[in-house]
Amino acid sequence: MEDEAARETIAELQRAREEERALRLEAEGLAEALLRFTEPGTFAETLARIVEATARTAGAAAGLVIDFEGADGRVVASTDPRLSSTAWRRGPAFDRALAGRPVASFDLAQLAEWQRQPASVLERCGSALHAPLQAGPARALLVLTHPARAYFDGRHVSLVRRLLPAAAQALARARAEEELARARELAHEREIQEKLTLIEHQRAAMRALSVPILEVWSRILCVPVIGSMDEERCGHLMERLLAAVNATRARAVVIDVTGLDRMEANALTLFLRVAAAVRLLGSACVLAGIGPEVARELAREGVAWGDITTHRRLHDALRTLLSARGRR
Known part of the structure; x- marks a missing residue:
């Protein structure tokens, strides 16, 4: 009887490992697809x-x-x-x-x-x-x-x-960028004020579309950030992310900064502000894409990390979160 119980326990553990691996691979596949969507073009x-x-x-x-x-x-x-x-x-x-x-x-x-x-x-x-x-x-x-x-x-x-939804958002952003380029080309001296107003509206639309949010697995959100981060873009990100966390009742958020042009102290401060707001809603927030060189530079500048968890790669962050899900 003990041998049979042991075999059943081993089989159950094997099934749990296989399920966890399948969940991780699917989440990683969704995250990789999302990163492809956000590439410029x-x-x-x-x-x-x-x-x-x-x-x-x-x-x-x-x-x-x-x-x-x-x-x-x-x-x-x-x-x-x-x-x-x-x-x-x-x-x-x-x-x-x-x-x-x-x-x-x-x-x-x-x-x-x-x-x-x-x-x-x-x-x-x-x-x-x-x-x-x-x-x-x-x-x-x-x-x-x-x-x-x-x-x-x-x-x-x-x-x-x-x-x-992420695909539609990426296409809307690409179309807005093309329309913005055409508006610049068609601008004439007598129409310059009208065109500048149009350009500003399109820039605002592009900022709202520039940070897609994807539920890569049940109640786990992934946010890839590309380009640069400033106060205005951080405000758009925080507004949309908090709404997504509330709508999905997300238990965790991964902010992937691999695609940022650069990571400076002020940019990290903005992400820490977003992470704090997410935690106030009861969700964990981790940062992915922090490599050794960036970590040394930020440490040299004396950046206070607080209690935010960081990972070098997006895959590492997803693996950790899905493993924690399996242990619950």
Whole structure:
């Protein structure tokens, strides 16, 4: 009896370790996708990164975005060049997804939208996940494919649903940057005041979009910060982050500063202020992306770290938080 109980205990511990590893890998995959979303670039470049990162995170063989601005759909981004020239028409499966719900389709040969595709396409695509993508004013559809039938399940749907808001935010930021550049190019002397006002409004919109927040796992938020940090941007971050913490009842927040242009004492002071506000709501807040050189420089300047926990890499922070979750 004791041997049997011991074997059951060992099996249970093994299952718990496997579950913890799966949770960590999924959270790391979501965080890596989010970091790809936030890289600077044009609208088209951002869209291509979103398709590639989402497909990789979901384990899909290929991904594409179909724009339904006109009567027929056209592919505006694809990880598979063979799918770039395909033409599409809307049908029941696409309409369900465009209405706002990601849908997993187990057998594409049974869908009217896919039956119109040539055999060479259906041979490579057995199942798909269709999801709505907010890509500006156009109604766009994000499609992930896999050769196997019934590959996508509820876990994939949940994962993609969590990435969609961050993807829409990244696309809105890229479009705002392009419009800002065009506004600067079109500015004339007699219109300069009007254009400057427009530019300031667009800058404000970009600041609000510059720090995406993603729930990488249940009640764990990740915030990648790129560029530079000042008082105004810190205020936007604090306002949006506290609202997200309250809405998700987050138990932990990871602020990843790997993408900052530089980490100076005043920037760290701003992050400490954000961390203190998060803790007042009952959530833990850790800082990731602090390397040895930055740590030595900040120590030389006599920065008071307080009780904030720091990690060198985002993966280390997620591993620690998910391990703590497993022990509860």
